Amino acid sequence: MATAHTTEAGSSRAVRRPGDVIFSGLSTGAAFLILAALAGVAIFLTIEGWPAVTASSGELGADNIVLHVWPLLFGTLLAAAIAMLIATPLAIGLALVISHYAPRRLAGPIGALIDLLAAVPSVVYGLWGIQYLAPKMLPVYQWLQDNLGFLPFFEGPATTGRTLLTASVVLAVMALPIITSISREVFAQTPVLHQEAALALGATRWEMIRLTVFPYGRSGVISAAMLGLGRALGETMAIAMVLSATGVISFNLISNQNPSTIAANIALKFPESTGVHVNVLIFSGLTLFVVTFLVNFAGRWIASRGQVKG
Amino acid sequence: MTVLETPPTAQRDALPLVAPQLPRWAPALALVIAAAGAGILALLLSWGLTGTLLATVLLLALVLPLWSRFVEGGRRAKDRLATILVWSTFGVAMIPLTTLLWQVIDNGAGVLSGQFFSYSMRNVVGEGGGIYHAIVGTLIITLWATAISVPVGVLAAVYLVEYGENRLPARIVTFLVDVMTGIPSIVAGLFAYALFVIFFGPGVRMGFGGSVALAVLMIPIVVRSTEEMLKLVPNELREASYALGVPKWRTITKVVIPTSLGGIITGVTLAIARVAGETAPLLIIAGKTDSVNFNAFAERMQSLPVFIYYSFTQPGVPPQYGQERAWGAALVLIALVMVLNLIARIIGRIFAPSKR
Numbered sequence: 169m170a171t172a173h174t175t176e177a178g179s180s181r182a183v184r185r186p187g188d189v190i191f192s193g194l195s196t197g198a199a200f201l202i203l204a205a206l207a208g209v210a211i212f213l214t215i216e217g218w219p220a221v222t223a224s225s226g227e228l229g230a231d232n233i234v235l236h237v238w239p240l241l242f243g244t245l246l247a248a249a250i251a252m253l254i255a256t257p258l259a260i261g262l263a264l265v266i267s268h269y270a271p272r273r274l275a276g277p278i279g280a281l282i283d284l285l286a287a288v289p290s291v292v293y294g295l296w297g298i299q300y301l302a303p304k305m306l307p308v309y310q311w312l313q314d315n316l317g318f319l320p321f322f323e324g325p326a327t328t329g330r331t332l333l334t335a336s337v338v339l340a341v342m343a344l345p346i347i348t349s350i351s352r353e354v355f356a357q358t359p360v361l362h363q364e365a366a367l368a369l370g371a372t373r374w375e376m377i378r379l380t381v382f383p384y385g386r387s388g389v390i391s392a393a394m395l396g397l398g399r400a401l402g403e404t405m406a407i408a409m410v411l412s413a414t415g416v417i418s419f420n421l422i423s424n425q426n427p428s429t430i431a432a433n434i435a436l437k438f439p440e441s442t443g444v445h446v447n448v449l450i451f452s453g454l455t456l457f458v459v460t461f462l463v464n465f466a467g468r469w470i471a472s473r474g475q476v477k478g
Numbered sequence: 479m480t481v482l483e484t485p486p487t488a489q490r491d492a493l494p495l496v497a498p499q500l501p502r503w504a505p506a507l508a509l510v511i512a513a514a515g516a517g518i519l520a521l522l523l524s525w526g527l528t529g530t531l532l533a534t535v536l537l538l539a540l541v542l543p544l545w546s547r548f549v550e551g552g553r554r555a556k557d558r559l560a561t562i563l564v565w566s567t568f569g570v571a572m573i574p575l576t577t578l579l580w581q582v583i584d585n586g587a588g589v590l591s592g593q594f595f596s597y598s599m600r601n602v603v604g605e606g607g608g609i610y611h612a613i614v615g616t617l618i619i620t621l622w623a624t625a626i627s628v629p630v631g632v633l634a635a636v637y638l639v640e641y642g643e644n645r646l647p648a649r650i651v652t653f654l655v656d657v658m659t660g661i662p663s664i665v666a667g668l669f670a671y672a673l674f675v676i677f678f679g680p681g682v683r684m685g686f687g688g689s690v691a692l693a694v695l696m697i698p699i700v701v702r703s704t705e706e707m708l709k710l711v712p713n714e715l716r717e718a719s720y721a722l723g724v725p726k727w728r729t730i731t732k733v734v735i736p737t738s739l740g741g742i743i744t745g746v747t748l749a750i751a752r753v754a755g756e757t758a759p760l761l762i763i764a765g766k767t768d769s770v771n772f773n774a775f776a777e778r779m780q781s782l783p784v785f786i787y788y789s790f791t792q793p794g795v796p797p798q799y800g801q802e803r804a805w806g807a808a809l810v811l812i813a814l815v816m817v818l819n820l821i822a823r824i825i826g827r828i829f830a831p832s833k834r
Contacts, residue, residue, distance in 0.1 A: 191727035198633035212672035261567025289755025372557035402662020404758035453668040464660035
């Protein structure tokens, strides 16, 4: 059958009409325009960011561009890492609810509710974070400072709710839908025979999930977490609004001195910047692009490898 | 070995065929006990609703597995604990969604009025004014972004499904499109700025730049959804068309794309909903203004997300009115995005049977 198809397609291509040539050229061109756009992002950011590398230290406010970008990169990575610590276990649980725990009639609506979280614009998350979440978190931070203050993460002083931890919670909420939707698809693809075999041997539902679903879905969950990490690294507005940033490098999550993130720093400073400061911001944007590109690349690569294996 | 040596008859009556199980109503009873316990604690220590609910779940996660541990054994107890924990993640995930929607509706509903939708912010200080200019800007910018990304995205998907034939270039394009879905929105904005600066000089701001930035974010979504839809078109339709001597490009435009049109429109609508709420790129390249601007190719252009951001962070004096307008605009924006999502789902459902 398959060979018959290809010969048919081959013979129809043998008579090349002008319409065919134009249309295939157009669609191939569109596909490679996308690649060109991706390359263009890297190229144009490099062109416009380059003056920042050669700029004098007086213009930068730091000795060189690396020292300028490093605190921001640190804040970006820290906030995203904490967000992943919060979001990944939640997302795995949610994915299990949808794929294995909820009755089939309820699973669809529950999935739609989680997708609704993804539909909320980031600026509205910012409003919510600053007006609702930050004041609610302040008593929690004070409790953490009083009882766990000996840990470097909770040294305090806990005087504001607009801390790195609040920003990470908002990031976790925003990354939750993407991790959930990929994990639940992987979980739902677990071979039914594996699951039934486990149940037939007397496994409880949780043992069945641990023995069949988790091993089968491991690479899928890892790639989902990577993609969620990519989302959290690049998230801008929620952080720009929630975090009261001072640009320090510190693991102290609940103080009023917080590291800023690259994306939030660009959003806060770009509208008022001129001259070499614009180039500096674009260079930091290039750094962010490279980091998220690598994370997403790794995530997609693990996902595609998992598909081949399964 | 030693087990076999003991006479089996003596113990046969003591060996039950069924392991002891908790009754079906046990979880409900445990929930009542946990809620009652948490309620008493809440009364004694005067907790709020959140604390009470949290204590209920914690008590439930303690009571039911313990009970099960003594009746059913450790493995069942672990299973029940896992069930409680897995379901509680759903509860935790619903907290931000419900509080966010409630906050937006509670704060925003009072602001909505005819004036709010039909006035711009030009020369408005304090009370009054509206979001007309922001709605116009969002519509124009999103329209241009759609006009760029739909032809490119659909044609690229046609290449992947109809011409690429899963060879190496097509696989590379598919992979990089996937990677591209993860580009941070602010990077897309910087890209549009870096591109336009070359033609228009430093400090360039225009609505069309925002459209380019949004198109960078939108194209990968359009490509992925269109690709999935084109793959669903049965091969028999293509073969029937070829057998009638129809050229390949006519087959694609007259048979393949019309067959999958509903799915493509669904994907495009979801992509529009996704980018309509983007703030960061528009903040950078479209700028902000208080006046209506219909021309996407000149001057700054306001949009709803940017309006929300600035109304809230720079509300003016007194701050109350600016923040009220921010919440009102947030309600409008969320409603817009939700309606787009709903339309996408309805279109998807209407056209779904015709795919077969």
